Amino acid sequence: MTPQKRSVFYLSDRTGITAETLGHSLLTQFDGITWSTVNVPFLDDIEQARAVLVQINQAAVDDGYRPLVFSTLLKPEILEVIKQANCRMYDFFETFIRSIEEELHQPFIRIAGRSHGQHHLSYFKRIAAVNYVLAHDDGVNSKHYVDADIILMGVSRSGKTPTCLYLGLQYGIAAANYPLTPDDMSVQQIPKILENVRSKLFGLTLTPAQLHFIRQERRPDSEYASLAQCQRELQWQEALFRQFDIPYLDTTRISIEEISAIILNRCGLRRQLYG
Amino acid sequence: MTPQKRSVFYLSDRTGITAETLGHSLLTQFDGITWSTVNVPFLDDIEQARAVLVQINQAAVDDGYRPLVFSTLLKPEILEVIKQANCRMYDFFETFIRSIEEELHQPFIRIAGRSHGQHHLSYFKRIAAVNYVLAHDDGVNSKHYVDADIILMGVSRSGKTPTCLYLGLQYGIAAANYPLTPDDMSVQQIPKILENVRSKLFGLTLTPAQLHFIRQERRPDSEYASLAQCQRELQWQEALFRQFDIPYLDTTRISIEEISAIILNRCGLRRQLYG
Structure with a gap:
């Protein structure tokens, strides 16, 4: 049929x-x-x-x-x-x-586009949040972490940047991120720079197979993209999240919208849709 | 009351x-x-x-x-x-x-979250678009402009970056941008680097008062932020847009969602909401 x-x-x-x-x-x-x-x-x-x-x-x-x-x-x-x-x-x-x-007990005003226009203050708040995200992507400017509403952490290609941008654009959230690198793996500790902002940390993880697939696109057949390396890094970061009680989320099968909504919900951040 | x-x-x-x-x-x-x-x-x-x-x-x-x-x-x-x-x-x-x-003539399936989950291909398409936007922000990597779906142009702080990010995240559109600078103002010409991608150009403009307000936040009381300078740059860019038939939009009173929807509509780009 x-x-x-x-x-x-x-x-x-x-x-x-x-x-x-x-x-x-x-x-x-x-x-x-x-x-x-x-x-x-x-x-x-x-x-x-x-x-x-x-x-x-x-x-x-x-x-x-x-x-x-x-x-x-x-x-x-x-x-x-x-x-x-x-x-x-x-x-x-x-x-x-x-x-x-x-x-x-009142008539509606019948003016089109009210829900997506005329949000002057929220426009500036969103732009400020996006600028914050761009200025604090990938561990840059980490001395401003105290100003962040949330700090996403995870290994390379775990989806930190798009999620931060979505949080900024859609919710006006100042989202920073910290990339966990093989250097961090040498110690089973929270990186020093994050110690005084522990309550803002949220981890992103995914399956080794999906991380391998994503990294292959970037650097085909590298050690970095190998399934074994992906497995090692993910296993290590998940152990770290558990040991230090950092909330984290497996993003393998969910959309950026869902990832963002789940993070806001778990962290008790006030979510407000703009636009 | x-x-x-x-x-x-x-x-x-x-x-x-x-x-x-x-x-x-x-x-x-x-x-x-x-x-x-x-x-x-x-x-x-x-x-x-x-x-x-x-x-x-x-x-x-x-x-x-x-x-x-x-x-x-x-x-x-x-x-x-x-x-x-x-x-x-x-x-x-x-x-x-x-x-x-x-x-x-069929029953609905009653599975929650169908509209925001399980979009595997669109997930990768969105991530790729966001990566494209980040790699081509602010005139960087302009040799790849031919791969862009659209190239936004406008003076500093005219809203190019947030709009490009929204187009990438929400619609999977590869949006580049080109910042018009006082250097470009010395000639009443389309910058050379944009000549072979003229059909992809779209201008963003706003009122001098709003640009002044936005630039004041960034560099208070500078020549760059002065109302006179904002007026000069905007007058010049709007004349350029008109002279070379570049479609453009005054974004002063509208949200990022509206700006994006209007751009896609005017440029005949296929819009598809993900998420």
Whole structure:
């Protein structure tokens, strides 16, 4: 049996991030369907809406199924056009906003893009956090570790840098990192430079096979990338984490979003999504 | 009149990113309310659910209003507990999933965290993009510009680096950047090094007042940060963008998410949210 092929449209007045987040969360709960995705952000004039209507109808003909349409559109005149299409529409605002109006005893303001714009203070906080991450990547400027909200530690290629950047960009967290090197392995001790910031430490680990795979990309067939070396380093760092009660996480099968959310949760750091 | 003070809870089996993104979109449509936010990610046992139930009920007493609860919980036994709380509950899965089941003629799989986990290929693609961004920040390694998906250009502190990092982390886009310097200003030309990649260029600009404010933080009361210098540089770069038909964006009042979505949209780059 050929898998069902279906089209999905994400329509928004602004970035489309909300529509896409909603639709993606729902559709990943269904297997065996091949999705053809069309993103239409910044949909705010009637002519453009009519073109999308034609595109939806054409997809319905091509697929043999009507498309699913996830919308965070706010303008009634745009919605009117789209509603004429041959589709199954999930209108995020329409679905929830009336009930929230009732609950809060006030009408909603119907201004697009409020959730991703106009966050002046948070914009500067995020930029400051990203600058902090960049200035303290890979053990650089370690004398400023006391200003960090968190310090990730792990061997080379354990995912410290992308995780720090995500924590900075998404949550405004000042995340530093310390690379554990073969030099550190000569002693079973926390590196001296980290002694007065022990409460901020969090370890990242992964399976030897995955570390080997990642390091192979960087320096193929080196001692550094060998499975045996990966095994040695990981075994050593995990023993260190356990001995000194440093919380740590195996990141092998999880995304950067999950790694970040788990770290914030375990460390009791206040998480606030910006954007 | 004192503003209404209300509590909002984001409950999730996994990271809580979906619940929070959706709830935040809805609540920003209402003004004049002070929100007290409680995030409960990784809520997956009954004991913990009972503790949250108590916390919700306490907030209702303290606020004098029942809390709003946004949930992407999937486990029926956890949901059962939370539904006993004195709250107004918005259940994102329950609301849409039955209708999607009908539309797709199949039951949903009820496995938490599908939207943020198990994206192995996309994980590597994102890491590679972040590594590309870091290796090509601030005009470094400009000989690799031909490999870039996009090259952001703008004067110092115009927001190139955070935007490039966001494009890499969130969309797996290889984003390089080129800093326009006072040296470039001596000629009204596209810098030589960018000539064969002109189709990939995108300019970032902002108001002189905001650039002045940002540069003051970095080098207070310097010539570099002076309003006059900011005005000169911005006027010059905007003239350059117009003369050479380089698309550009005024980022003064918008978030990194919006800047990124607008860039991808204008440049026709395929946007795909990971995570």
